[in-house]
Amino acid sequence: MQLSRRQLFKVSAGGLAATSSMATLGLFPTAALAEVRQYKLTRAKEVRNTCTYCSVGCGLLMYSLGDGAKNAKAEIMHIEGDPDHPVSRGSLCPKGAGLLDFIHSPNRLKYPEVREPGTNAWKRISWHEAIERVARHMKADRDANFVAKNANGVPVNRWLSTSMLTASASSNETGILTQKFMRALGIIATDAQARVCHGPTVAALAATFGRGAMTNSWVDIKNADFILVMGGNPAEAHPVGFKWAIEAKKKGARIVVVDPRFNRTAAVADEFMPIRAGSDIVFLGGVINWLIANDKIQWDYVKAFTNATFIVNEGFSFSEGLFSGYDEAKGRYDRSSWSYELDDKGLAKTDPTLSHPRCVWNLMKAHYARYTPDVVTDLTGTPKDAFLRVCAHLGETAVATRVGTILYALGWTQHTVGAQNIRTMAMIQLMLGNIGMPGGGVNALRGHSNIQGLSDLGLLSTSLPGYLTLPNEQAHPDFASYLAKNTPKALQPGQLNYWSNTPKFMVSLLKWFWGKNATAENNWGYDWLPKWDKMYDILQLMEMMYQGQMNGFIVQGFNPLTSLPDFNKTSAAFAKLKYMVVIDPMTTETSSFWQNHGEANNVDPAKIQTEVFRLPSTCFAEEDGSIVNSCRWLQWHWKGAEPPGEAKPDQEILGELFVALRKLYQDEGGPGAETILNLSWPYRDPAAPSPEELAKEMNGRALSDITDPTGKVLFKKGEQLPGFAALRDDGSTLSACWIFSGCWTEAGNQMGRRDNTDVGLGNTPGWSWSWPANRRILYNRASSDAQGKPWDPKRVLISWTGDKWAGIDVPDFKADAAPDTGMNPFIMNPEGVGRLFAADKLVDGPFPEHYEPMESPLGTNPLHPKVVTSPAVRLFASDKERLGKHDEFPYVGTTYRLTEHFQFWTKNVRLNAIAQPEQFVEIGETLAAEKGIKAGDTVKVSSKRGFIKAKAVVTKRVKALKVNGKTVHQIGIPLHWGWETVAKKGYLSNALPPAIGDCNTQTPEYKAFLVNLEKA
């Protein structure tokens, strides 16, 4: 009898307990019959789960022992890759392979604890005491500082003196409950890990294509003819996802890596070329110039599907490093001139001949004419011949039958020009006709396992679920102004302009927040939502904390002391807090910031008056729920065991806290009590909302019978809705996250589907569920030409059949809109096309421009010496003082991570600690020789803000570059170390980078800053 490995496990888990039974099936050779040892999984229970680390979202099979009796506790005893999983196909990287050690880490938290002011120890307390004390702190601070109305009398309902950071690996169900909990309290000083990682991705891709997500999928990378890896190191950071790039390579695709270091991706690529950290826009702007100069443009695509033909307003200009509208005193642009010229119907004017001097194409051509190959070489340090080869490879994809893709991650996002790095590549992909195509796209490789989901759920200072904006006090003082400003009108005739449905999404969301208390008369409870005055991102809220303007800090599944830039500033800020609440499965440096760890954390506990609560939560293996991988798949996972000690799911911790706070407000009243008392909290057990209840709410349901115009009932009251097209703006539907609508319908939990049938080109629509509407490749209408005929007969995703769009993917388009209606593929944009000119969408320019990092090794910007760094950067006075200069700190530091570790989690995992036990930095041979440093020496790397000590790895992988006539040395600085660890203790590498962020999103500039180096 022949059984696959997967079938074997099914059979063994199904009860074929005795080895003799297996032998009867012919599974074991005769010699094995003599063995008495039982197959270790024979009596195990198998459940499916997803890796908790990165957003490849690899499938896991978890095996637990425990018979389910009341007094028996199941324990996970084996984890391996799920061979059915379409992306991972049974593989796990060194992190996934060590997950068993994560679950059983000695650093798991088991009991609630408190560190009282000025003391030097944790004290165990009961859950009851923990919840009561935390709720009391929160109420006291909220009562003292709640702002019900602003100076103009606009209801703002915000509470700024307590902030909250949210988790990146917790489930969507925890995320959506957190959203409800926070906003009801009025918390807007909040942020998620997305801010540290891919904030600029959302800003750049939404500004270009309409949505801020990775366009294609992991498996789809295999369909590419050319793969550029720049601003990322996927072989190391996303090892299992990267195997699809290798699949493409096996079929003849070429992989080229552009990076400051010869990294592990470069080691398996066809070609590597170095670049100076922080000069990517010069390189990519040079590509745009080369493509135009050499006519490597997919013209039919560009003319039909981009805004190349659109005419820009007369007032727009660019000169000496500044776009029109710059206000030097405010350090901001007035963006009104970055707009299209409109006709008398309010539609954008176009010139299909591209001869108008102010059409987007001609403005773009003029803008990038300065980025010649010589300028590229001079500013990036990349050899000219290598740069020209990349241009040629990309240029080869400017035809219908060749497609290229880009894989990037934090190497692009973590700069003051992070969003514009990505924008430049997005423009290139539009020029080449590579968006919407299988094997194409802009593949933003997300980091943490559910950071895509947390972004989708709006766990950011100014967001609401589904990329709706949280109301702003000036722009949206009332519901009418909110809808008017967020419901765009189409800018070209016949466009789908999907955001025209904003009222349906928003009313359905408000019904979720306030339930029966939301009525047409009170504008669905709009006024109870908090309104923002400015963005309270991590850098802003740390600055407030540092200035003593923050009393409380709730930290859920996040380790900001290790993750935020300028650790010494963060530590000083924490010491000014009255209370801190850390909810986490593991010990974190954040929770023990008050402990002295010598040079690595030289603080005096007696002087720190912050009361710190440490509340143990479950990890992925101990709960049901869904997480969203990088390519937008919502994968449901199943609980395999109980958590250790008294650890609880986040939903229970939030539930108990909310119930306790609500009771306090019921009994005692207080400012803003109504936003808490009016909140809908309809869960079976209010102290423990279940994942199923929350997942169903995200999808949405009918609150009364929904009828069509003829009165026919489409959905009965109480039914789960089939998708967001069913949402209404009359209060008859509820949905907590419109883009997730379709995830849990009347047909059940779509996220739990596990059919891995490949329907073509690696597409597996029956595996889990993907937002939006189970579409797997975004903008897939653009895979066919204007007439609806696929560009490439080998890459057919959808095509026009004569009466509808159909194919192997769900059309990202109106299914019955014929090509001759003029509807265009970028349905989220009011103009229907992809944007080469981003109009007023970004704060630092409609075209990307090169600006030096805030700490520049050149000290000038040869393109425009009067404007060296980005003029739209937000810089707090306290951070300005902490910036270094190149004469004192002559080398470029750039941070990165290792395949054996995930951020600061795996230092708690023995297997990973063994694989990469000790902190190091990478130094080029020339610099090492200059400094007399040998491999293995301990070195001190310092910036204006702090220092680390680490072992020197002297390498050929980081070479000195010639830039603007001088030699620039770069130093590679891996993350991962700290003092809460089962490995060797280390320094926090974030002592080095500055607390300055991307102009648009405030994602910190970790990838290019100045350091000095000495032998320690």
Ligand code: SF4
């Ligand atoms: S860390 Fe990422 S690549 Fe590695 S096993 Fe987990 S999900 Fe897969």
